[in-house]
Amino acid sequence: MGKNFLCFAVLLFCPISFYGQETDIMLPKPEKDSIYTKPTILPEYKEGGLKGFYEYIYKLYRVPKAFRGRERMMVVFVVDVDGKLTDIKVIKDIGAGTATEIIKVLKGSPKWKPGYNAEGKPVKTFFSLPIIISKD
Template sequence: MKKFLILILICSVQSILAQAKKANDILTIDEPSNKTYPQGEVPNNDYTLYNTAGLDIKPEFPGGVIEFNKFIEKNFKIPKEGLKGKIYTTFVIEKDGSLSDIKVLRDIGYETGSEAIRVLQLSPKWKPGKQNNKTVRVLFSAPIYVNSSPK
């Protein structure tokens, strides 16, 4: 019981002293700025990465999803017969429609992840996404379906 009371005393003294404020301590969160920005420009917003969920106009492969699947099917070289599964990828669609920061979240083995990256790098430029009538960078997720039947 004594040990328990001593422990409570130590904890309470520590929390009381930790919250004590000194007279010289000044905490500045945001410094006021008198700089005016040109109309329509938001400072430090050039490289903001958006999700597809909240966009006014979502990015799109030229021709739509069906053409994207045809492009993948045409260019993806399956390394092994009888391989089936999904390769989960993410990439950034830049303001000019090019793809960057291509990552494979999960693949099915047999070098399918590196093949997915190679094919996405060959992709033509996409129609970029828009938010508030401004072209923006968008993080996009796309599964790649692999279904090769043995011959």
């Protein structure tokens, strides 16, 4: 009975072992239009990095008259392979026209340096950006 149980256990676990080895080796390749969240090299604003990008925003952003207070909005976008910002969305809108204004500013942004994958090819990269708006 001991030998039969051992044979049964070996046969039971062999297919799992082979399947696990096969899936570890055969990884799917990213599709041509995949959007990366963690590329090997992150995208970068050409004129001073992230600090320069915030300076660009605060130079051009006009706080809507109806807004009062100090709040944080969250904006997401994709840095395309050519460095252009696309798919711009405000995911935390603080109202009073602030979302419309930030989208306008981001659409006019100069191109960024794109993100790169492990093969050194430029890739679309998802980017999120918190922005604090303040007006008394």
